[in-house]
């Protein structure tokens with residue numbers, strides 16, 4: 001069957017042809033460039049966690065369909081993690097749901113909670129799956145733009161309030177924030193919470209970088225704020241926290257009614273996923289604090305290597321308080337079009353980065369910003385810094 005009359009991809013998804021990562025990763029391969037585009041570590045996570053997965057496979061745990069909500073060991077470990085770190089008590093049986101990564105948790109939450117036409121207020125620039133998932137759910141995205149202010153990208157609370165209308169069903173939040181590296185402060189989160197309560201909104205909060213906060217920054221789950229526990233769907237993932245992004249083990253914690261709703265959508269997406277890896281992640285979540293501290297400190301060192309390299313190469317650097325990423329402004333290099341800059345960068349310097357503009361509805365607002373990932377080995381980052389000095 002052919003169709004010359006119209007393209008195959010439907011109208012809901014027409015704007016999401018292929019992701020920028022496919023284009024940039026292909027460029028990296030074609031030019032032999034260092035790929036600081038996509039955010040995946042170039043070394044695997046802890047050996048004991050990898051061994052736990054091997055053991056599960058060998059022992060025949062998770063090789064057949066695991067239970068729909070996730071294996072009990074992992075649900076218990078997720079609940080214990082939320083309690084130990086944040087004082088948030090969730091019942092592993094009714095308030096925890098294991099998903100195929102955070103990506104499925106986001107999609108299932110939106111598919112479950114939105115009516116067609118409902119508005120979703122999301123921070124811009126946004127993680128690329130948000131826009132597509134809102135579209136698949138028939139929702140309307142309403143971006144609130146984070147703007148550079150005093151060396152960080154800041155949420156304007158007045159803009160956030162103004163974005164909420166009678167059609168707003170939920171806020172889609174992300175802290176620590178990809179791609180800007182912003183970690184929302186206690187005061188900002190308190191204001192978001194007060195707004196959600198006042199306007200009776202649900203909140204889906206993507207906290208996959210909860211363990212990657214640097215310096216004085218602190219990750220505060222939105223669900224810990226007054227009035228939020230019953231209206232917040234919190235999303236976590238093993239991919240970023242344990243450096244196993246290919247395992248696709250994520251989770252949702254929320255009140256029973258919300259978890260039941262999200263599970264209803266999730267069961268018809270993947271039903272279940274990552275059986276043996278669920279057991280391994282259950283063990284990973286019980287690693288001592290020293291693991292999490294070492295992981296964070298190692299990533300902070302890499303952030304600093306790349307930040308210094310980028311500054312030396314002439315970029316304006318927004319030193320991130322969290323995540324895997326540094327957002328830069330290319331205007332000090334005499335450039336203003338991030339997309340053109342990123343397309344040329346592999347030829348010019350042998351490095352691949354991602355233009356933040358693709359994470360904006362307001363492309364103009366995002367145009368001069370370019371994102372570099374620092375979740376790579378130190379020698380790779382040093383080599384990238386060396387190459388960028390050619391600019």
Ligand SMILES: *Cc1c(COP(=O)(O)O)cnc(C)c1O
Pocket residue numbers: 039100101102103104127174178206208237238239240245248249250
């Ligand atoms: C990587 C990432 C995800 C996806 O996580 P998976 O567990 O790999 O699906 C979701 N949100 C943000 C902000 C991310 O950076």
